[in-house]
Amino acid sequence: xxxxxxxxxxxxxxxxxxxxxxxxxxxxxxxxxxxxxxxxxxxxxxxxxxxxxxxxxxxxxxxxxxxxxxxxxxxxxxxxxxxxxxxxxxxxxxxxxxxxxxxxxxxxxxxxxxxxxxxxxxxxxxxxxxxxxxxxxxxxxxxxxxxxxxxxxxxxxxxxxxxxxxxxxxxxxxxxxxxxxx
Amino acid sequence: xxxxxxxxxxxxxxxxxxxxxxxxxxxxxxxxxxxxxxxxxxxxxxxxxxxxxxxxxxxxxxxxxxxxxxxxxxxxxxxxxxxxxxxxxxxxxxxxxxxxxxxxxxxxxxxxxxxxxxxxxxxxxxxxxxxxxxxxxxxxxxxxxxxxxxxxxxxxxxxxxxxxxxxxxxxxxxxxxxxxxxxxxxxxxxxxxxxxxxxxxxxxxxxxxxxxxxxxxxxxxxxxxxxxxxxxxxxxxxxxxxxxxxxxxxxxxxxxxxxxxxxxxxxxxxxxxxxxxxxxxxxxxxxxxxxxxxxxxxxxxxxxxxxxxxxxxxxxxxxxxxxxxxxxxxxxxxxxxxxxxxxxxxxxxxxxxxxxxxxxxxxxxxxxxxxxxxxxxxxxxxxxxxxxxxxxxxxxxxxxxxxxxxxxxxxxxxxxxxxxxxxxxxxxxxxxxxxxxxxxxxxxxxxxxxxxxxxxxxxxxxxxxxxxxxxxxxxxxxxxxxxxxxxxxxxxxxxxxxxxxxxxxxxxxxxxxxxxxxxxxxxxxxxxxxxxxxxxxxxxxxxxxxxxxxxxxxxxxxxxxxxxxxxxxxxxxxxxxxxxxxxxxxxx
Numbered sequence: 001x002x003x004x005x006x007x008x009x010x011x012x013x014x015x016x017x018x019x020x021x022x023x024x025x026x027x028x029x030x031x032x033x034x035x036x037x038x039x040x041x042x043x044x045x046x047x048x049x050x051x052x053x054x055x056x057x058x059x060x061x062x063x064x065x066x067x068x069x070x071x072x073x074x075x076x077x078x079x080x081x082x083x084x085x086x087x088x089x090x091x092x093x094x095x096x097x098x099x100x101x102x103x104x105x106x107x108x109x110x111x112x113x114x115x116x117x118x119x120x121x122x123x124x125x126x127x128x129x130x131x132x133x134x135x136x137x138x139x140x141x142x143x144x145x146x147x148x149x150x151x152x153x154x155x156x157x158x159x160x161x162x163x164x165x166x167x168x169x170x171x172x173x174x175x176x177x178x179x180x181x182x
Numbered sequence: 183x184x185x186x187x188x189x190x191x192x193x194x195x196x197x198x199x200x201x202x203x204x205x206x207x208x209x210x211x212x213x214x215x216x217x218x219x220x221x222x223x224x225x226x227x228x229x230x231x232x233x234x235x236x237x238x239x240x241x242x243x244x245x246x247x248x249x250x251x252x253x254x255x256x257x258x259x260x261x262x263x264x265x266x267x268x269x270x271x272x273x274x275x276x277x278x279x280x281x282x283x284x285x286x287x288x289x290x291x292x293x294x295x296x297x298x299x300x301x302x303x304x305x306x307x308x309x310x311x312x313x314x315x316x317x318x319x320x321x322x323x324x325x326x327x328x329x330x331x332x333x334x335x336x337x338x339x340x341x342x343x344x345x346x347x348x349x350x351x352x353x354x355x356x357x358x359x360x361x362x363x364x365x366x367x368x369x370x371x372x373x374x375x376x377x378x379x380x381x382x383x384x385x386x387x388x389x390x391x392x393x394x395x396x397x398x399x400x401x402x403x404x405x406x407x408x409x410x411x412x413x414x415x416x417x418x419x420x421x422x423x424x425x426x427x428x429x430x431x432x433x434x435x436x437x438x439x440x441x442x443x444x445x446x447x448x449x450x451x452x453x454x455x456x457x458x459x460x461x462x463x464x465x466x467x468x469x470x471x472x473x474x475x476x477x478x479x480x481x482x483x484x485x486x487x488x489x490x491x492x493x494x495x496x497x498x499x500x501x502x503x504x505x506x507x508x509x510x511x512x513x514x515x516x517x518x519x520x521x522x523x524x525x526x527x528x529x530x531x532x533x534x535x536x537x538x539x540x541x542x543x544x545x546x547x548x549x550x551x552x553x554x555x556x557x558x559x560x561x562x563x564x565x566x567x568x569x570x571x572x573x574x575x576x577x578x579x580x581x582x583x584x585x586x587x588x589x590x591x592x593x594x595x596x597x598x599x600x601x602x603x604x605x606x607x608x609x610x611x612x613x614x615x616x617x618x619x620x621x622x623x624x625x626x627x628x629x630x631x632x633x634x635x636x637x638x639x640x641x642x643x644x645x646x647x648x649x650x651x652x653x654x655x656x657x658x659x660x661x662x663x664x665x666x667x668x669x670x671x672x673x674x675x676x677x678x679x680x681x682x683x684x685x686x687x688x689x690x691x692x693x694x695x696x697x698x699x700x701x702x703x704x705x706x707x708x709x710x711x712x713x714x715x716x717x718x719x720x721x722x723x724x725x726x727x728x729x730x731x732x733x734x735x736x737x738x739x740x741x742x743x744x745x746x747x748x749x750x751x752x753x754x755x756x757x758x759x760x761x762x763x764x765x766x767x768x769x770x
Binding site: 008030031034035038042073076077080081083084085086 | 302303306307310311314316331468489490491493494495498743744
C-alpha cells in the first residue's frame with residue numbers, strides 16, 4: 001500500500017457510472033433552481049444538461065429535468081438529497097436506456113448558404129421533425145427535436161451545408177403509456 | 183378587525199408562540215427595529231455575545247443540552263457571515279438552530295449597499311432551508327415554518343433573512359396553534375416486517391454489537407431509556423460515536439467505550455469482527471469507518487436512521503429502518519418482549535464466546551498511559567476532573583483537538599445531553615460559547631469547557647459574556663502550548679516537521695481571567711491538581727483554569743489513516759512491548 005501522508009482514507013473501489021435522467025417537481029419560488037443546482041455542485045455530482053420551466057401555474061410547480069452521470073450509489077444519494085430540500089415535491093429517476101420513457105431535446109440551427117445547400121440541409125434534418133422558422137434568400141433557421149446524440153451528430157454533419165449557429169435545450173422526459181409518475 | 187403589528191413585533195410574537203425564552207445575538211443597523219421591540223417582550227431574554235460566531239455556538243450549546251431549538255439574532259453582512267461557521271457546525275452535527283438575520287431594505291438589495299451580503303446565497307449549503315422575507319404578510323408563516331423545519335426529521339439549522347423595511351411594515355398576526363408534532367409521524371417509513379427482520383437477526387447473531395450515535399440523543403431522553411432497555415434485554419455489547427456519548431452509561435460493563443479513530447481497542451475490534459452490527463442513529467462517518475473497503479467485512483448491517491439519505495451513503499447496509507429512533511425502539515422492544523421472553527438468559531451461551539473475545543481485547547487496556555509525578559499528564563487531568571465532578575451531574579463542552587479526544591475517552595457520561603462537542607465540522611472555539619449557552623439553559627448546574635489553549639483563544643472574547651450574565655462556567659484548559667492534534671499528526675505523518683503548530687506567544691491565562699473580571703487558577707504539578715480543581719469547583723464565578731500538561735503527549739489508541747479497524751496503533755506502553763520503533767511509526 002502507498003505510504004499515506006493524508007489524514008483521510010484512500011478512495012475505495014469505484015462502481016461503473018450510468019447516465020440517468022432525474023426529474024424534480026419543485027415550488028416555483030425564488031432561489032429554488034440555485035438550491036437544486038447548488039446541491040449538485042456542492043456534493044460533486046455532474047449535470048450534463050438541464051431543462052426547467054413552470055408546468056402548473058395554479059399551484060406554482062416547476063419541473064426540472066436533469067441529465068446526470070453517476071454510480072448507482074451516487075444516483076441514489078442525488079435522489080435522496082433532492083427529496084430533503086423543502087421546496088421539492090417529488091423526484092423521478094430514469095435510466096437513459098429505459099424503453100418506457102421518451103427523452104427529447106430541441107435544437108435550432110442557423111444556416112447561411114446558397115439555396116441548393118439550404119435545401120440539402122433541410123433534407124438532412126428530415127428524420128427529426130424539421131420546421132423552418134425563418135427563411136431569407138441566403139439563410140434559414142430550422143428547428144429539430146431529437147435525442148442528444150442525434151443532435152450531436154447532426155451539428156457535426158451539417159457544417160458542410162453552411163451551419164453557422166446552434167442553440168439547443170436540455171433534455172425533457174415523459175413516460176410512455178397512460179401512467180404518470182406519482 | 184385584527185390588530186396590525188410591525189414585522190419586528192411579529193418576530194417576537196412568533197418567538198413567544200414557539201416558547202422561546204432566550205435568544206443569543208448582537209445588534210447592528212439592519213436589525214435595529216427588532217432590537218427596539220425587545221423591551222416589549224419580557225418573556226424573551228436576550229444574551230448579548232461578543233461575536234456572532236459565539237451567538238451561534240451558544241445557541242448550539244443551549245439546543246444540545248435542552249433538546250429545544252437554539253435561536254440567534256444577528257445583523258446583515260458581517261453579522262450573517264460571522265454566523266456561518268456556527269450554522270455549518272450545527273448542520274454537520276444535526277443541531278436545531280433558528281438564525282434570524284437582518285438585511286438591507288428591499289429596495290437596496292442587489293446594489294452592494296452598506297453591510298449587504300447575499301445571506302440566503304451564502305447560507306444555502308449550510309442550512310436545512312432558508313428564507314428571504316419579501317412581504318411582511320408572509321413573515322409569521324415563514325417564522326413558524328422555520329421552527330418546524332429546524333426541529334422535525336433530522337434536526338438542523340435554518341435561517342430567516344428579514345430586510346429592514348419589512349421589520350417596520352405592518353401586518354396581521356393570527357395566533358399560532360401548535361400543530362401536532364410531525365417529528366416521528368411523517369418521518370417514520372418502516373414496517374413491522376422490518377422490525378421482525380431485525381429481531382430475527384438479533385436472535386441469530388453470535389457476535390453482535392450496537393453502534394449508536396447522536397441520533398439517539400436527538401430523538402429525546404426517552405430514546406436513550408429505550409436503548410438501554412433494549413441493550414440490557416439482549417445482553418449485547420454497545421459502542422458509541424463521539425456524538426452519542428451519554429445515551430448509554432459509560433461505566434456499564436456492556437459499554438465498550440467510544441469507537442473510531444481514537445476509540446478503544448475493544449470497540450474497534452468488535453466492530454471489525456462482528457457478525458451483526460446494529461447502527462442506531464449514527465452515520466458511518468469517515469472518522470468511524472476507517473478504510474471503507476475493509477470496514478466490518480463479515481457483518482450483517484442494520485441501520486436505523488430518521489434521514490433516508492444517510493442510508494447507504496457511505497456503507498451499504500443489509501436492513502434499513504427509516505424512522506425516529508424513539509418510535510423504532512418502542513416498536514422493537516414491544517415485539518421483542520412478546521416473541522423473545524428471557525432472551526438474555528437463553529442467549530447467553532450463544533454470545534458467550536463473543537464476550538470472552540471482547541474481554542481479551544479489553545484486557546489490552548488501550549486507554550492506559552504512562553503516568554508521571556513531575557508533569558501533569560493530560561489524561562490524568564481529565565481523570566481527576568471526572569472523579570471530582572462525577573456526582574455533580576456536570577455538563578461538559580469541548581473545543582477540538584487532543585483534549586477533546588481525551589475528554590471523550592476518559593470522562594464517563596451516564597446521561598444524554600451532558601456532552602456538547604463539535605464532531606462533524608470540528609470547530610476549534612466551539613466549547614467556550616457553547617458552555618455559555620448551556621449555562622444559560624441550566625443556571626444551577628456545573629458547566630465545564632474542557633479546552634485546549636489554542637482552540638479557546640479563537641472565541642476567548644465570550645468570557646466577557648459569561649461575566650456579564652454571571653455565568654459560572656469553568657474553562658478547563660489543557661495547556662501544552664501546541665496545537666496538539668496537529669503536532670501529533672506532524673509527528674506521525676510528516677517526519678516530526680512541526681510546521682507552525684507551536685504557539686510561541688501565549689497570554690498568561692490567569693492574568694487574562696482577571697482582566698475579564700473572572701477567576702484564574704493555574705495547576706503545574708500532579709500533586710496540586712486535585713486541590714486546584716476543588717478550588718475551581720468551589721468558585722461560584724466564571725473560572726479560567728490553566729492546567730499545564732505534558733507537551734509531548736499523544737492521543738492513543740489511534741486508527742492510522744487508510745487502515746481498517748483491526749490495525750490500531752496503541753499507546754507508548756504497548757508499543758514498547760511490541761518494539762514499534764520511530765521508523766515503524768512514520769509508516770502509518
